[in-house]
Amino acid sequence: MYIGDDGEIAFDAAGSVAAISRLNAELAAARSESLKIVSERDQLQKSLVAETVGARLARSKVAGKLALPLDIVQARFSGAFKIENGDLTAYDDAGQKLYSRANPGRTAPFDEAIEMLIDRHPSRSQILKGTEPATGVSSPTSVAGASITRAAFAALSPSKQMETARSGVRIVD
Known part of the structure; x- marks a missing residue:
């Protein structure tokens, strides 16, 4: 109830x-x-x-x-x-x-x-096609002991510069 x-x-x-x-x-x-x-x-x-x-x-x-x-x-x-x-x-x-x-x-x-x-x-x-400038090096990480000119290095994007520097590519004048 x-x-x-x-x-x-x-x-x-x-x-x-x-x-x-x-x-x-x-x-x-x-x-x-x-x-x-x-x-x-x-x-x-x-x-x-x-x-x-x-x-x-x-x-x-x-x-x-x-x-x-x-x-x-x-x-x-x-x-x-x-x-x-x-x-x-x-x-x-x-x-x-x-x-x-x-x-x-x-x-x-x-x-x-x-x-x-x-x-x-x-x-x-x-x-994207062709976004990187010609550097004379086929790829920043392609060959140990490869070199790249300072002008070509300066033309790279900051991330590519870092990748190139870490890969051991020499920067030459």
């Missing part, structure tokens, strides 16, 4: 426990179904982003500058994009949106964003 403001009310404890158990089971099944649907949605969204990045990459001005096949570049960089408000938005490795250099305050359009992502990649010189 339950005693409330209205007086005594008959209370079926066993029936209430059974109803709560039934409702908990229904909730668990609904939660499981919901997680399944969310997972499928996320997979579809990833596929959509990858396909959109691939199509835009194929039409972009960057495509002609690539040393790697488009599908490899697409696979590497499609994870940096999300669809927001019906358009692709790029994010850096820290999860920050990439903003346009040409239009400050606005997110970078696809061509500018993909260029920024490639420029920030540690293997940039292997992704």
